[in-house]
Amino acid sequence: MVISSIADGLTRGIEGVSDSISETFFEPVIRLGVTGLSRAGKTVFITSLVANLMDRGRMPGLVAAGDGRISAAFLQPQPDDTVPRFDYETHLGALTGATPHWPESTRAVSELRLSLRVRPSGLLSGFSGPRTVHLDIVDYPGEWLLDLGLMDKDFATWSAEMLTRLEGRGEGAEYLALAKETDGAAALEEPKAQALARAYTAYLTEARDAGYSDCTPGRFLLPGDLEGSPVLTFAPLPKPDSTPRKSLWREMERRFEAYKSRVVTPFFRDHFARIDRQVVLVDVLGAIHRGPAAVEDMRQAMADILGAFRPGRNAFLSRLLRGRRVEKILFAATKADHLHHTQHGALAGIMSALMREARDRADFAGAETRAMAIAALRATTEETRPHEGGSVDCVRGTLLNEDGSRGKQAAFYPGALPDDPARLLTPARQGAEKWLDADYQVMRFAPAPLTLRPGDGPPHIRLDRAAQFLFGDRL
Numbered sequence: 187m188v189i190s191s192i193a194d195g196l197t198r199g200i201e202g203v204s205d206s207i208s209e210t211f212f213e214p215v216i217r218l219g220v221t222g223l224s225r226a227g228k229t230v231f232i233t234s235l236v237a238n239l240m241d242r243g244r245m246p247g248l249v250a251a252g253d254g255r256i257s258a259a260f261l262q263p264q265p266d267d268t269v270p271r272f273d274y275e276t277h278l279g280a281l282t283g284a285t286p287h288w289p290e291s292t293r294a295v296s297e298l299r300l301s302l303r304v305r306p307s308g309l310l311s312g313f314s315g316p317r318t319v320h321l322d323i324v325d326y327p328g329e330w331l332l333d334l335g336l337m338d339k340d341f342a343t344w345s346a347e348m349l350t351r352l353e354g355r356g357e358g359a360e361y362l363a364l365a366k367e368t369d370g371a372a373a374l375e376e377p378k379a380q381a382l383a384r385a386y387t388a389y390l391t392e393a394r395d396a397g398y399s400d401c402t403p404g405r406f407l408l409p410g411d412l413e414g415s416p417v418l419t420f421a422p423l424p425k426p427d428s429t430p431r432k433s434l435w436r437e438m439e440r441r442f443e444a445y446k447s448r449v450v451t452p453f454f455r456d457h458f459a460r461i462d463r464q465v466v467l468v469d470v471l472g473a474i475h476r477g478p479a480a481v482e483d484m485r486q487a488m489a490d491i492l493g494a495f496r497p498g499r500n501a502f503l504s505r506l507l508r509g510r511r512v513e514k515i516l517f518a519a520t521k522a523d524h525l526h527h528t529q530h531g532a533l534a535g536i537m538s539a540l541m542r543e544a545r546d547r548a549d550f551a552g553a554e555t556r557a558m559a560i561a562a563l564r565a566t567t568e569e570t571r572p573h574e575g576g577s578v579d580c581v582r583g584t585l586l587n588e589d590g591s592r593g594k595q596a597a598f599y600p601g602a603l604p605d606d607p608a609r610l611l612t613p614a615r616q617g618a619e620k621w622l623d624a625d626y627q628v629m630r631f632a633p634a635p636l637t638l639r640p641g642d643g644p645p646h647i648r649l650d651r652a653a654q655f656l657f658g659d660r661l
């Protein structure tokens with residue numbers, strides 16, 4: 187499937203450039219945002235989605251594909267010339283090569299345009315020929331959404347809030363001590379500013395590794411090509427009594443404002459504000475495995491991230507969106523191939539409950555929402571094994587060693603997820619240290635070597651249903 191489709195996509199793509207301009211008005215564009223915290227599975231999701239839209243044999247749940255109305259799918263040059271292209275071919279090569287491996291971590295926004303030739307359905311089908319629908323897929327780190335909280339704050343307010351938060355955290359002690367002995371009224375010395383920013387970044391890194399998700403400014407952790415630039419060289423400070431011109435405080439304040447206007451605003455304006463449909467990927471199983479604190483932290487991070495989807499609360503975002511809104515949001519618990527299908531319902535239930543708590547605070551400005559358990563790339567097969575006189579439903583796959591090499595084949599049972607999500611979410615919220623009735627395991631599996639029938643994309647779980655919810659109505 188792979189080679190022919192890519193080659194096909196390339197030649198067609200080139201044809202496409204010349205005739206696309208006049209047609210643009212008649213060709214609907216769907217901008218699909220794909221986000222999630224780091225390692226949630228964004229890259230694998232996009233790669234497998236695109237591969238499965240090119241070869242649609244495993245996409246019966248996408249109605250237009252099931253009905254055979256999609257006659258072609260091809261990659262085209264994306265419309266945004268300054269955004270890095272999602273490196274589909276490299277990621278697909280990683281996942282489907284002779285010794286398949288997971289793709290590298292990606293740390294910035296990227297975009298890909300997939301165009302579909304679709305025959306209309308229903309009454310219109312006899313009257314009009316196929317149309318082209320463009321799917322612009324935008325991959326961006328969920329962490330960047332957390333910066334929205336900075337937009338309606340000034341430096342003094344943000345500093346005070348951050349320093350208070352650090353008080354309660356062991357990870358923050360070192361930075362706090364440094365900030366307290368710093369005189370913000372003194373004249374700016376660049377090495378001092380850099381040392382503060384470095385120490386604050388070190389705190390953020392530690393806090394993130396400890397499982398906290400409220401780690402702003404988000405770009406400190408994922409700086410990309412901004413690394414070392416003044417917009418990333420600030421840190422929260424206690425406000426001195428006087429803040430003379432050219433003081434450290436004044437310069438930090440200026441850089442904070444620059445971060446908002448030069449880093450955060452362009453992201454929301456150029457990417458976020460243009461999204462029509464959104465999928466938020468969540469590694470629920472990974473969090474459950476790490477324990478109640480990780481689950482609670484993830485719930486809070488989700489609520490913060492999802493704040494971006496209720497623009498009414500944020501003056502900055504309301505101005506930017508001017509009434510535009512995301513029409514559908516899918517919350518997908520990823521990596522469901524770690525579980526036997528008999529447990530997928532429970533996983534979707536937990537995803538839904540996590541999302542419901544966030545939704546209680548806002549209605550997502552009218553967006554339609556859904557929760558699902560999916561696996562973008564299925565790395566396991568199911569197996570029922572005898573166990574203590576009964577049987578147990580497992581999954582089997584190739585284990586992934588710590589160093590990334592492929593380990594041995596193993597059957598694996600992660601533990602029974604409760605049917606009632608409250609059995610996990612309540613102790614998490616109450617600050618339990620470990621799960622009471624059960625222990626949940628997670629293994630990392632390597633992607634399985636694939637031999638695909640012509641017309642079939644890579645194996646997945648419910649990727650077709652996810653696609654149907656996200657954009658099936660527009661095909």
Ligand SMILES: Nc1nc2c(ncn2[C@@H]2O[C@H](COP(=O)(O)OP(=O)(O)OP(=O)(O)O)[C@@H](O)[C@H]2O)c(=O)[nH]1
Pocket residue numbers: 222223224225226227228229230231288289290291292293327520521522523524560561562563564565630631
């Ligand atoms: N078994 C299984 N593992 C998956 C699946 N999707 C992702 N993973 C695992 O999750 C890891 C992260 O996936 P990515 O797609 O790179 O995640 P990401 O969100 O793009 O991560 P960053 O680019 O680092 O933000 C992979 O290396 C795999 O180990 C899946 O469908 N099944």
Ligand SMILES: [Mg+2]
Pocket residue numbers: 228229230290291292293
């Ligand atoms: Mg990625």
